[in-house]
Amino acid sequence: MDFSYSPKVIDLQKRLTAFMDEHIYPAESVYHDEVEANRAAGNPWQTTKIMEELKAKARAADLWNLFLPESKYGAGLTNLEYAPLCEIMGRSHIAPEAFNCSAPDTGNMETLVRYATEAQQQEWLLPLLDGKIRSAFAMTEPGVASSDATNIEASIVRDGDDYVINGRKWWTSGAPDPRCEVLIFMGKTAPDHPDAHKRQSMILVPMKTPGVKMERALPVFGYDHAPHGHGEVSFDNVRVPVSNVLLGEGRGFEIAQGRLGPGRIHHCMRLIGLAERALELMCKRALSRVAFHRPIADQGVTRERIANARILIDQARFLVLNAAYMMDTVGNKVAKKEIAMIKVAAPTMACQVIDWAMQVHGGGGVSDDFPLAAAYANARTLRFADGPDEVHRNQIGKMELARYQKKA
Structure with a gap:
């Protein structure tokens, strides 16, 4: 297997990264301020102007609906090709929606592509793909x-x-x-x-x-x-x-299994990006803060945590890429063990990396002055979403045991 990125993916990575730098990161505080202004006015549950502006810019940049492998409605990317792009989007809590690649819509759109009638697709899939609903x-x-x-x-x-x-x-x-x-x-x-x-x-x-x-x-x-x-x-x-x-x-259980496979891997892809941003913030904070007459980065425990974070992120990334490769080559059903493995590994990894980043930030790490507390809440939730860790570990254990039961 070859996990190197094709020229098409490298080009999309560059374009996505540039879009994130120019539009997404500067818009995060604007988005937050707009939501809080709506809250102060009595109703935070309304569409933000900044998100609609970002969506229009993403469409104009042809960075729209990048998911949906093997579908005439998508961008023609495989799961393996989409993974590094989804990771970039995962660095910001507002990015996935801006590119019309956010949960639960992605999973629902994939469900409609696979299982809906033509009439159902016309009524619901097309408006979702258009970002109107x-x-x-x-x-x-x-x-x-x-x-x-x-x-x-x-x-x-x-x-x-x-x-x-x-x-x-x-x-x-x-x-x-x-x-x-x-x-x-x-x-x-x-x-x-x-x-x-x-x-x-x-x-x-x-x-x-x-x-x-x-x-x-x-x-x-x-x-x-x-x-x-x-x-x-x-x-x-x-x-x-x-x-x-x-x-x-x-057929509901059958659909659920078909829907949750792609949904799980998308969550894991985004978590890689979330953990990367947490590590980035951790390193910058460690280099800029002084404690006991020297930068925090000079503390052995900080370097050890940075090193372990790098290892954990890269381990999780390769597991995710392998699962994506398996989904593309042998199908979701055959790749169910690999999907289950990343669904345990990625949230656990992200929680740990974000926790270390919070520790380096001190009291600020648990405040809303930095994105880490909200990032941790998101990563921790994903140890439940699309099946809790225990269910996936149980499934993985059964599959491992089955190999030896057959031999016996």
Whole structure:
């Protein structure tokens, strides 16, 4: 395998990096100030002007929808080609959306590309690709351990030409966003099916459908992540047409597996960039701050942490590139072990690197004067999102044991 970047990717890396330097990094404080001004005015949950300006500039620079491998709608990049670009975007919390490459929309768009009908794609995929609307993925529930998708209790009941939906979801990323117009909802259509993995279905639910209620926004370590955020959403006798089902009844678990593979690797790619920026801030701070009559960078413990951070980031990057290569060459299903491995390794790595960077920054590291506290909250959340560490480790362990059980 060859992880060297092609001329096409190198060119995109240069263009992305230049765009980040010229537009994204200077806009971070503007974005934050605009959100806080909206909050002070009583409503942080509204579109920011600066983000719409960045999106227009990214489109004009032809840095738009860079994901979606093997699709006529994407940029024609493989997962391996997209990985270093996604890493660059991951350096800033506002960058992915600016390039229309942010979660959960990327995962939802990939789901619509793979599993939606032509009519469903026309109604929802095209506006998402155009960046005109946003979406959410409603799977996790407050009443059950949703890491086991067979626990999902929300119901989808056929009634003539409609489905009637009842249930409550939380950690539905993007639901509080005023631009969120559609949810991909997972619930049970056949709760008594003998195969527990064929009881679930996925269905498209317009956010404005009667009975859909955004109950509350859920903060993460005190951050509400407005205007996007995470929501708890209730569904009370929500009626949608039968034509809104994705792929067919009983195919929800299958879709979930297809959706979460790319979503997991995108998270991990972005985390590499987040950790790189944390290490960059750590080194600059260590060189500029003096403690006990010498720069912090001269302290042995600081150098050791910088060295270990470099090692951990590069280890995680190669694991991510390998998983991307496997997805491209043998498919997501065969690459499930590699995907599971990076989903454990990348967030754990990022949490550690950011923690060391915070330590070098002293009290400032846990304040909002630097991006590290918010970065840590994001990285720590990703040890739950798209499956907790324990589930992935359990899966990896089973696959390792299976190799020896077959020999025995």
